[in-house]
Amino acid sequence: MTAATPSSFVAACVQMRSGVDPRANIDAAVAMIREAAAAGATYVQTPEMSNAVNRSREGLFAMLAPEERDPMLAAFRALARELGITIHAGSLAILRPDGKVANRAFVIDPAGEIVARYDKLHLFDVDLPNGESWRESNTYTGGQSAVAVDLPGLRLGLSICYDIRFPYLYRALAEAGAQMLSAPACFTKQTGEAHWVVLQRARAIETGSFMASAAQAGHHEDGRDTFGHSIIVDPWGRVLAEAGDAPGVILARIDPALVADARGRIPTLQHTRPVTVQVAGARSEKVA
Numbered sequence: 001m002t003a004a005t006p007s008s009f010v011a012a013c014v015q016m017r018s019g020v021d022p023r024a025n026i027d028a029a030v031a032m033i034r035e036a037a038a039a040g041a042t043y044v045q046t047p048e049m050s051n052a053v054n055r056s057r058e059g060l061f062a063m064l065a066p067e068e069r070d071p072m073l074a075a076f077r078a079l080a081r082e083l084g085i086t087i088h089a090g091s092l093a094i095l096r097p098d099g100k101v102a103n104r105a106f107v108i109d110p111a112g113e114i115v116a117r118y119d120k121l122h123l124f125d126v127d128l129p130n131g132e133s134w135r136e137s138n139t140y141t142g143g144q145s146a147v148a149v150d151l152p153g154l155r156l157g158l159s160i161c162y163d164i165r166f167p168y169l170y171r172a173l174a175e176a177g178a179q180m181l182s183a184p185a186c187f188t189k190q191t192g193e194a195h196w197v198v199l200q201r202a203r204a205i206e207t208g209s210f211m212a213s214a215a216q217a218g219h220h221e222d223g224r225d226t227f228g229h230s231i232i233v234d235p236w237g238r239v240l241a242e243a244g245d246a247p248g249v250i251l252a253r254i255d256p257a258l259v260a261d262a263r264g265r266i267p268t269l270q271h272t273r274p275v276t277v278q279v280a281g282a283r284s285e286k287v288a
Contacts, residue, residue, distance in 0.1 A: 007153045008255040011043045011180075012036035013214035013230040015243045015250070018053040019221040022063050025051055026072050028247065030079060036249045037083045042110075043151060043254075045088040047214040047230070048103070048120075048161045048186040052093055055222040057139055064095040073106060073114075081112030086151055090184025090214050091120065091160050093140075100141045105158050105184070107149050118158035119143030122166055146172055154179040154256045157209070161185035164199045164213075167206060174207035174269055179259040181209045186216040192227020197239070205237040208263035210254055217245050235262035 014032040018025045029046055036044045051072040054060045067073055072092055080087040089106040096102050103123075107116040121143045146169055147158045157173030157180070164183040173181060181203055187196055196215075204211040210233065217228025228245040232252040240252035263269060 008253055008257075009042045009153045010040045010251055011210075011212050011232060011254045012039070012041035012045070012249055012251045013184075013212055013232060013241075013243070014044060014046045015215055015217050015228055015230040015246070015248050016047050016050060017218045017220060017226075017247050018047075018050060018216060020052060020054045020056075020059055020063075022051050022071060026075050029072065030075060032247070032249050033076075033079060033085075033087060034083070036251065037085050039249070039251055041085065041251055043086045043088065045182060045184055045212060045214045046090045047184045047216045048091040049216065050089055050092055053186060053216060053220045053222055053224065053226075055224060059222075060093060060101075060139065064093060064101065066095045066097065067092075067104070067106075070094060076106070077108050077112040077114070080108045080110055084110045086110060088156075088182065088184075090182075096141065101139050102143075103140045103160060105147075105160055107151075107156070107158070110152075116147055116149035116158065118147040118160070120160040120163065121146070121169065122162045146176075148173055148176050148178045154210075154254070154259075157181045159183045161187060164203065165195075167203065170203045170207050170209070171269075171272075174209055175272075178207075179209055179256050180254060181207065181211050183211070183213040184215070185213060187227045189225040189227045192229065196227055196229055197231065197242070200231050200233050201237045201239070204233040204235060206268065208235045208259060208266065208269065210235055210259065212252075212254075215243070217243070217247060235259045 103120040105118040157178030215230045216226040230243040232241045241250040
């Protein structure tokens with residue numbers, strides 16, 4: 001795949017507070033995508049689990065559909081075609097042919113065609129200090145490969161939420177020519193307060209890439225609290241736009257020339273070396 005000819009454009013992140021009703025979530029997302037396009041955005045990203053944030057496995061399965069029948073995906077395809085923009089559905093819960101569930105991102109071109117799909121690689125199976133426990137692997141099946149896609153203007157690397165904690169993924173995407181990276185999320189409030197912004201900036205700085213990540217925000221119908229703070233970061237690590245903790249839209253101009261500039265100043269992608277780890281020192285012996 002040949003990288004697109006660089007040209008600047010306006011990107012938007014739509015911050016949502018998705019609930020358990022897919023129709024209400026569609027209406028909210030469509031309204032904010034229209035707002036972003038009216039403000040000049042030609043690339044609009046929504047957060048992880050745009051179509052439903054529902055911790056109830058039974059409730060989630062009751063609304064699931066395969067991608068050819070998912071109503072939000074259909075609405076986004078029609079809207080991209082109507083507005084002549086690229087819509088990046090940060091992720092939707094999608095029923096797979098084998099009856100399992102994918103946490104899947106879609107990139108839809110201005111003709112309304114799906115040009116890329118990405119299933120979340122790293123599943124969030126954690127126990128947090130405040131007692132929150134999450135086992136995404138009980139419901140979702142992880143993806144098998146990283147994905148980059150050419151947009152009008154630059155190459156975009158796809159990821160979702162918990163992926164942000166695995167730097168090798170973003171390094172691989174950048175080495176494959178990605179100039180903008182994304183990690184749309186449904187980040188917990190606790191971990192978001194501690195790590196969200198620094199992780200976004202770190203991935204941008206490490207790779208000399210733009211980072212654009214739409215997020216879920218606030219107290220949801222299923223009882224969870226998400227951090228929000230959708231963010232767009234430039235290749236030097238500067239925050240160009242950041243939301244608060246309420247639904248809304250942020251915008252920033254993306255100039256791919258800044259990627260070349262940052263990577264020229266600090267060419268870490270050219271300095272990669274294979275590493276072998278040597279462990280020095282003797283192991284302590286257990287004393288009886």
